[in-house]
Amino acid sequence: MMRAGKLDKIITLQRFTSTVDEDGTPIETWTDLATVRAQLVQSTTEEFMRGWGASSEAAIVFRIRHMDDITPADRARYQGRAYDLKEIKELGRREGLDLRCVATGSA
Structure with a gap:
């Protein structure tokens, strides 16, 4: 069972849309x-090698x-x-979701 007291962060979920002005x-x-x-279940910074050299990536699980x-x-x-x-990992039978995320380069 998911406890409300542990849900102490606020996130906004967004979807990419295309409209016409x-x-x-x-x-x-x-x-x-x-x-x-x-x-906030987990927050890490991982370093790994890419084609252009070493890089780090901020990973987070909500x-x-x-x-x-x-x-x-x-x-x-x-x-x-x-x-x-x-x-996106389902927890139990439609009880909750773990969202495994990686920081983007844009704001």
Whole structure:
């Protein structure tokens, strides 16, 4: 059972959308999907080798109550930073979700 007291962080889930303005120009932007309470389960910085040299990546795991419409194409915002969803793991039978995220280069 997920305890409400542990959900002490607030994250905003966002979805990439494309719309057309009044001039007919396509506008692509991140739109807020939901603002939810979350538990910060794990936060790490991993270093590894890439083709252009050593690199570090900030990884974070959020635990939230179950939601049906979240996909790995969405992202989470926490403390002004954007995180791409890399994996969504269901906890129990629709009790909660672990969102495994990696920090993006954009804000």
